[in-house]
Amino acid sequence: MSVVKTMSIVGMGFFSLCLILTVAFAETDLEAAAGWGMFAAMYGIGYSITVYIKTKGIQEPANK
Numbered sequence: 001m002s003v004v005k006t007m008s009i010v011g012m013g014f015f016s017l018c019l020i021l022t023v024a025f026a027e028t029d030l031e032a033a034a035g036w037g038m039f040a041a042m043y044g045i046g047y048s049i050t051v052y053i054k055t056k057g058i059q060e061p062a063n064k
Contacts, residue, residue, distance in 0.1 A: 004054055007047050015040055 018040035025033040 002054075004051055007050060011043060011047055014043055 018036045021036045022033045022040075025036065
């Protein structure tokens with residue numbers, strides 16, 4: 001299974017969990033809500049970098 005497909009499957013569950021926990025902690029513990037938002041943002045940044053690198057690797061042989 002490709003890295004992008006695996007990260008997409010994991011990301012669906014992880015982002016859903018982060019959204020639920022962010023909403024759950026929003027009224028009681030703002031620091032916890034911000035922490036879960038940061039976890040989601042860090043995973044999203046890593047995912048976007050991985051996808052960018054993979055797509056650049058696919059496009060390069062066509063240019064040569």
